[in-house]
Amino acid sequence: MAEITYLEAIRQALFDEMERDPNVFCIGEDIGKFGGAFKVTEGLEAKFGEARVIDSPISEIGIVGAAAGAAHMGLRPVVEMQFIDFIANAYDILTNYVATARYRAFLPCPMVVRGPSGGYVRGGPFHSQNPEAGFIHTPGLKVVYPSTAEDAYGLMKAAIRDEDCVLFFEHKYLYRRVKGTLPSGDGVVPIGKARTAREGKDLSILTYAAATWKALEAAEQLEREDGLSVEVIDLRSLAPLDDEAILASVRKTSRALVVHEDTRTGGIAGEITARINESCFSWLDAPVMRVTAHDIPLPYAPQLEDFVLPQSSDVVRAARWVAAY
Amino acid sequence: MASKGPTTGGRGSKAGGKTGTAAPKAGAASRTAATPRPSDRLTREQKLELYHWMRLTRTLEERLVALYRQTKVVGGLFRSLGQEADAVGSCFALERRDIMSPLIRNMGAMLVKGATPLEILRQYMAKGDSPTRGRELNIHFGDLDRGFIGQISPLGDMVPVMAGVTLSFRMRGEDRVGLVYVGDGATSTGAFHEGINLAAVQRCPLVVIVESNQYAYSTPTHKQTAAKQMIDKAAGYGVPGLQADGNDVLAVYDATKTAVDYARAGHGVTLVELVTYRRKGHAEHDNQSYVPEGEVDWWAANNDPIDRYHARLRSEFAFTVADLDAVDQRVRREVDAATELAEQSPQPEPLDALDGVYADPPREEPLWFREGTRSAVERNERAEGWGTWNAKPEAQR
Numbered sequence: 001m002a003e004i005t006y007l008e009a010i011r012q013a014l015f016d017e018m019e020r021d022p023n024v025f026c027i028g029e030d031i032g033k034f035g036g037a038f039k040v041t042e043g044l045e046a047k048f049g050e051a052r053v054i055d056s057p058i059s060e061i062g063i064v065g066a067a068a069g070a071a072h073m074g075l076r077p078v079v080e081m082q083f084i085d086f087i088a089n090a091y092d093i094l095t096n097y098v099a100t101a102r103y104r105a106f107l108p109c110p111m112v113v114r115g116p117s118g119g120y121v122r123g124g125p126f127h128s129q130n131p132e133a134g135f136i137h138t139p140g141l142k143v144v145y146p147s148t149a150e151d152a153y154g155l156m157k158a159a160i161r162d163e164d165c166v167l168f169f170e171h172k173y174l175y176r177r178v179k180g181t182l183p184s185g186d187g188v189v190p191i192g193k194a195r196t197a198r199e200g201k202d203l204s205i206l207t208y209a210a211a212t213w214k215a216l217e218a219a220e221q222l223e224r225e226d227g228l229s230v231e232v233i234d235l236r237s238l239a240p241l242d243d244e245a246i247l248a249s250v251r252k253t254s255r256a257l258v259v260h261e262d263t264r265t266g267g268i269a270g271e272i273t274a275r276i277n278e279s280c281f282s283w284l285d286a287p288v289m290r291v292t293a294h295d296i297p298l299p300y301a302p303q304l305e306d307f308v309l310p311q312s313s314d315v316v317r318a319a320r321w322v323a324a325y
Numbered sequence: 326m327a328s329k330g331p332t333t334g335g336r337g338s339k340a341g342g343k344t345g346t347a348a349p350k351a352g353a354a355s356r357t358a359a360t361p362r363p364s365d366r367l368t369r370e371q372k373l374e375l376y377h378w379m380r381l382t383r384t385l386e387e388r389l390v391a392l393y394r395q396t397k398v399v400g401g402l403f404r405s406l407g408q409e410a411d412a413v414g415s416c417f418a419l420e421r422r423d424i425m426s427p428l429i430r431n432m433g434a435m436l437v438k439g440a441t442p443l444e445i446l447r448q449y450m451a452k453g454d455s456p457t458r459g460r461e462l463n464i465h466f467g468d469l470d471r472g473f474i475g476q477i478s479p480l481g482d483m484v485p486v487m488a489g490v491t492l493s494f495r496m497r498g499e500d501r502v503g504l505v506y507v508g509d510g511a512t513s514t515g516a517f518h519e520g521i522n523l524a525a526v527q528r529c530p531l532v533v534i535v536e537s538n539q540y541a542y543s544t545p546t547h548k549q550t551a552a553k554q555m556i557d558k559a560a561g562y563g564v565p566g567l568q569a570d571g572n573d574v575l576a577v578y579d580a581t582k583t584a585v586d587y588a589r590a591g592h593g594v595t596l597v598e599l600v601t602y603r604r605k606g607h608a609e610h611d612n613q614s615y616v617p618e619g620e621v622d623w624w625a626a627n628n629d630p631i632d633r634y635h636a637r638l639r640s641e642f643a644f645t646v647a648d649l650d651a652v653d654q655r656v657r658r659e660v661d662a663a664t665e666l667a668e669q670s671p672q673p674e675p676l677d678a679l680d681g682v683y684a685d686p687p688r689e690e691p692l693w694f695r696e697g698t699r700s701a702v703e704r705n706e707r708a709e710g711w712g713t714w715n716a717k718p719e720a721q722r
Contacts, residue, residue: 025496051496053535062519065485066492072469075492095518096479097486103474103682104461142429164686 004182007175009149010183011040013156014078018048021076024160028080029064038116038175039080064113068098068165071111076160079188081115082308084169085129089227098165099140112159114168117145118210118261119293119309121173124300129208130262135167136239136271143239144191145169146150147212149180151236152250154189162191170209178213192237192273194245200231203323204249206272208235211310215259228323236270246272247279254285254320264292279300286325291318336670340505345608363418363582364575372642374576375417376649379409379631381656382433385442388660389449393609397668399451400462405430407572407604408538410630413437414577415504415534415599418585419472424490425504426474428536432464434506440464441469442660446667459673481509484520490531492590502588504532504581510541511547512558521594521718525562530588532581533596535570543615561597571601572630575637602628 004012018024024042025048035042045053046079056063060081067077081087087094094113094236101107119128135141142164146152152170159166198219205215212234219230233249235242250256256276258269269290276288291310299305327722336692338569367375384403390463393402405412416425419438427434433447446454449463457468457475467475474490476483483505491503509519512535524531535555539546551559559566565587569580577599584595602624613621 054527057522057669059485059520059523060486061482061516062488062523065482065516065520066489066523067491069486069491070493070496071489072486073472073490075493075496077489089515092479093482093485097477100477102684104457104465104477106457106469106681107469107474108684142683256417310494 001113002181004149004181005176005318006103006106006146006170006178006180007038007040007151009153009180009182010064010156010170011042011044013153013160014041014044015047016081017157017160018044018052020056021160023054024069024076024078025054025160026078026080027056027067029056029058029063031080036080038172040116041080041168049306056260060086061093063154064098067111067113068093068101069125071165072101072107073111073249076112078111078112078114078160081113083127084115084117084131085126087113087115087131087167091134094135094141094165094167094235095138100140101140102164103140103281105308108163109165110163111165112156112162112168112219113165114156114170115158116172116175117169118171118173119226119298119305120210120261120270122300122302122305123172125297128298128305130169130260132167132169132238133262136268140164141239142191143169144167144237144238145171145209146189147174147178147197147209147234149178150182150187151189151195153180153182154187155191155236157186158186158191161188162208166191173210183324185291189236190241192242194242195234195236196231196245196249197234197288198230198232200229200253202229203255203257203319204231204233204253204254205257205319206233206235206249207258208238209261211259211261214310214312215315217312218319221316222319222323226320226323230319241268241272241275243275243279250276251280252285256268256284256288257291257315257319257322258288259291259310259318261309261313263295264290265295267292287316287324291315306315341393343543362575362579363586364578365577367575370643371417371637371650372702373644373648375413375578376435376631376634376638377652377656378413378417378437379574379634381436381442382409382413383631385436385535385655385657386432387664388664389446390609392446392664396447397511400449401563401608401610402449403429403608404605405432406626406631407599408536409433410634411534411536411571411575411577411601412506414574415506415581415597418578418581419502421472421502422500423502423504423585424469424472424474424487424504426487427464428476428508428511429464430508430536430538431506435464435473438473439468440466440473442663443666446663447670450615450667450670451673452667452670453673453677454564454670458677460678464471469671479514479516481507481514481516481518481520483507484511484517485523485696486520487531488520488524488527488529491531492526492527495528502530502532502585504534504585506536508541509535509537509539509546509555510544512555513541517520521562521564521596525564525594527651528591528593530591531594532584532588533594534581534598535598535599537598538602539601540607542607543611545615552576555598556559556596562594562596563599564594564596566596567596568598568600571599572633574630575606575633611672 031041223229382660414432416434416437556566
């Protein structure tokens with residue numbers, strides 16, 4: 001099959017699932033004729049009609065709430081956040097209503113909330129955030145964040161078929177930069193399973209989304225310049241986390257570096273570090289270290305954004321420190 | 326004394342929205358003798374049934390007060406005293422297949438929809454066999470089969486959820502209507518606005534009931550909104566607004582039935598304002614110190630919805646005192662029996678707290694409690710193998 005981009009993979013998954021299941025519908029701002037701000041939903045309305053590709057008012061609470069109500073009644077809504085930054089508007093209804101629906105009221109909430117997230121694209125403070133950590137802290141929500149086109153396709157299918165609410169983070173830096181080949185079969189990638197992006201034996205880098213590519217760049221450089229064999233684990237699913245994969249890798253290499261683009265304090269790296277300490281402390285030969293963004297809102301100017309976000313050079317420096325400990 | 330009587334009851338309807346559609350007119354609105362009210366079509370049995378549901382609401386809540394004082398109610402107790410007509414009359418306008426989402430003061434609506442006194446008692450007492458198995462409080466429970474969805478505490482959130490429920494009716498071509506209750510306080514939230522706006526744009530078959538009971542916790546309506554009345558907001562969404570005297574159960578039924586019929590006919594959303602009064606505090610612990618002296622007494626003496634309907638059933642519909650007493654006694658027996666059963670109900674099992682967060686079965690015990698220990702030999706072998714780059718760390722980045 002021909003290569004397609006990460007963005008096209010998401011669109012293809014939406015297309016395939018809408019075709020497969022008449023209960024699947026999309027709702028979001030400007031997703032109809034216009035095809036969405038990034039054109040992820042382009043062509044869907046022409047194919048499935050405006051009843052199944054619903055242009056909504058500017059209403060993150062409204063569309064997430066409506067998706068929940070429709071999901072209770074057996075539909076499978078896919079909500080687009082025009083930028084994932086705007087999910088903050090829907091934080092209440094996602095955490096208080098959607099996340100608790102099954103537990104407190106036995107109401108199924110099979111829905112997907114998807115949207116472009118992440119930086120490296122000079123988007124400034126409101127078009128570059130990574131708000132995943134706040135939702136991972138909420139029992140009842142699942143969170144996925146793919147780094148490859150294949151995973152974007154397979155995880156979107158899994159998310160739509162999942163019986164619970166899945167937050168699907170798409171990295172806008174990867175939309176058109178990353179390409180892959182879709183499998184001939186179903187291609188579903190199970191939620192909750194990490195992927196070994198690169199095998200290694202000296203050091204584990206645990207990461208996800210665009211940072212996976214920064215980590216892979218760093219791993220190559222470390223091998224070339226230091227002779228270090230670095231394993232890169234692409235988590236893909238952030239809730240639930242693949243504990244087995246994380247711990248197996250750390251037990252193999254005895255050194256761990258957690259890399260993410262989100263800010264440092266309260267980020268997922270802290271949680272992963274704690275789990276490693278709790279489960280395989282005696283395997284560790286060095287403290288678990290983190291490479292993350294600085295704890296500040298993301299600035300706009302290239303010089304500032306590049307400084308604030310983790311770069312592969314930051315990963316190289318931290319990996320050398322951990323390896324040499 | 327703040328002799329604040331209902332300012333409505335005959336003020337009539339305001340139709341916003343598109344011209345040319347059959348905008349609903351309240352039954353009470355500028356009616357001529359030739360225009361029948363929906364309630365005119367209610368049978369004698371149905372008229373008595375309305376009385377039954379209101380009486381059951383009050384009797385059950387009075388029983389809950391007794392249990393609360395015996396500390397058998399876990400958590401707070403929220404009364405709908407004085408608002409029984411608005412809950413019962415509005416929900417009575419729904420068909421069995423319709424779905425509604427209640428508020429804390431809509432126990433009466435839930436009873437009409439099929440919730441039982443036993444369920445409500447068990448729920449308030451946090452029993453293991455309560456509808457939510459001890460996970461949620463008071464009347465926060467639902468049952469899609471009987472057509473009600475449990476509310477949550479953040480106000481206004483049920484409006485977008487019910488927009489989605491009714492969107493599903495429209496998408497599947499189902500002949501069903503949704504009804505969502507909010508208070509005057511919830512109309513201040515973004516969720517209320519976003520939900521009703523989305524439902525209006527999508528022409529969802531939704532009835533939004535705003536219960537103007539004059540207080541949101543301690544905040545009077547004039548501090549909640551500068552709008553003179555809640556139906557004024559309807560025009561902003563391009564939907565019709567209907568206002569009714571919330572303490573007149575038949576007027577409530579008429580307004581709601583009109584809105585329900587309008588939704589079922591495919592015209593979309595109606596905002597129905599029911600003007601009423603909350604005679605108790607937000608919950609039993611609230612002593613209502615913020616209420617002007619005499620205000621509650623005025624409503625109790627002059628505008629009790631059950632007293633009013635009782636009188637009307639006798640004078641207008643020729644029921645006897647014995648007819649109505651029979652209902653009262655039947656209700657009391659029902660509540661007695663339910664109380665006895667609820668008191669015998671088991672407490673929840675602590676371990677039951679763990680399951681059901683996701684559709685997937687819960688994972689086994691967390692991995693981090695199943696740690697093994699790496700042997701000292703293995704550690705040493707590993708350390709010797711580090712080779713050339715095992716230097717002391719430089720400063721971190």
